Amino acid sequence: MPGRDSRNRQRQEHEERNPFGICTWQDVSRCADCPVGDALNCRFNRGDLLYFLAGFLPPAIAVVAGMMRGGFGWYLVGKRKF
Numbered sequence: 001m002p003g004r005d006s007r008n009r010q011r012q013e014h015e016e017r018n019p020f021g022i023c024t025w026q027d028v029s030r031c032a033d034c035p036v037g038d039a040l041n042c043r044f045n046r047g048d049l050l051y052f053l054a055g056f057l058p059p060a061i062a063v064v065a066g067m068m069r070g071g072f073g074w075y076l077v078g079k080r081k082f
Contacts (some may be wrong), residue, residue, distance in 0.1 A: 023034060024042045031037055041048055067073055
């Protein structure tokens with residue numbers, strides 16, 4: 001059957017790209033019964049990204065501003081000031 005052959009080929013390609021069965025590469029529908037799904041961030045979540053940026057950006061902006069005020073701003077772009 002042509003449909004069965006294409007599914008087998010897709011399954012083989014998937015196993016070649018994901019030989020260890022990493023859950024991030026599997027379909028989202030298979031994550032529903034994952035026992036560690038709540039504790040493990042294996043899928044992209046916009047809320048997690050915003051939480052990270054809220055904690056990272058304020059100190060990073062302060063560091064960059066401090067380097068520029070201190071005269072070390074050229075090191076941020078990779079040029080030396082002689």
